[in-house]
Amino acid sequence: MNDLDDFRAALRQPPAEPFAEPDLARIMADGTRIRRRRRVLTSTAGVAAAAAVVLVVVFALQLRQPAPAPVAQPPSPVTTTSTTPPGPAADQPMGEVIGTGIRTGRGEIVFFARAVELPQLPDIHFGLVAGFRSGDTLQSVLMTNEFRGSDRSFGFHATDGGELSGTEVIPVFGYFAGQAARITTTVHGKTVEASLAKWTADPNVVVFWFDPVAVPNSAVLTPLIAYDADGKRLTK
Template sequence: MNDLDDFRAALRQPPGEPFAEPDLARIMADGTRLRRRRRLLTGTAGIAAAAAVVLVVVLAIQLRQPVSAPVAQPPSPAPAVSTTSAAPPAEQPIGDVIGTGIRTQSGELVFYARAVDAPELPDIRFGLVAGFRSGTSLQSVLATNEVRGSDRSFGFHATDGGEVIRDQLIPVFGYFAGPAAKITTTVHGQTVEAHLAKWTADPKVVIFWFDPAAVPDSAVLTPLVAYDTDGKRLTR
């Protein structure tokens, strides 16, 4: 018998111990774990490869992107220089300024005439202003003028005042066109005479005002009455 015959005879002999049946459940579980491990390794490798590709692309873009040239900034604007325009000239009185002797913190209370230029009032060329005079400066406070007919038609015109402006009671004032030598009113039954001053630009115009203590406002006035030098009543 040769070696081949001995090998064949050994294969035909039964084993000393019977083989156990294969554990199919364990074999399948081991195979599943092996497949999962392969999938995990494959996924990790894919992610690593993708990250490497992205990194290479980013680096390539950065290398190819030209360096941005510095942008020229606009020159800074020159600092604004504050300029002060000359104050407008003070209102030029027509004729002399009339002092009242009433002293206030803003100066002496005065009256003066001013020019009026309104297309809707073709026959009104002047009006009156109550204001304060301090030294050579004038500060207007209240202006009034006729609004109907002519500014020099016979009679009383532009009566105003009797109100507090800038903490100062402005006297009731106005003017009379005509030869008035005396102007009166009645307050609470008492006759009150006005102060008078002829307008130097036209002596036929007489500017008048009442003492604020005697005539505090125009509401207490009765109709004004003008008299000539002979005491003759000029108005009804």
């Protein structure tokens, strides 16, 4: 008999102690725990895999989104200094501006003197301007001045006005060199008195103007008459 025969004979021998019956309940419980653990591990792996997929998708979306446009910054303020010189002295009023109290859509009608410097008029140094005043703004409309002799010789000078500037009527106006306290004219047989104001640059010069309703233009005037404070007639 060889070794193989001995091994086969040993397998045929009954065991010294009989085998115990298998504990099927314990085997099933152990198998259940193993399966549960595998399911948990599998679920954990699935969650990790899903999280990885989400991260990849989010990262891909971020890569596909365009970069935010840069926000435009407002430019820094630039300080500029005006180089426009002030108007020449000839354009500035001489003395105070005279208000008439006549209000229009363009402002109050006013009068003021302005310098005249012309070689051909050596004795004429100023003219009288009619215009509008709105706030601090002056608008010149009509300027008149003496054109012969002296601008301050006794008597009436530079009578003008009674015309339209747009839709506004510029009153008939002028000035008198001398101590006039009253100036009148006659319109259609009726005596009309002028409003008066002394020129602050020379109190011997009296600026006058007529109500446009009473004296619509200079064509209706009769010769002007000036009186002093005592009512004495100064002109013929």
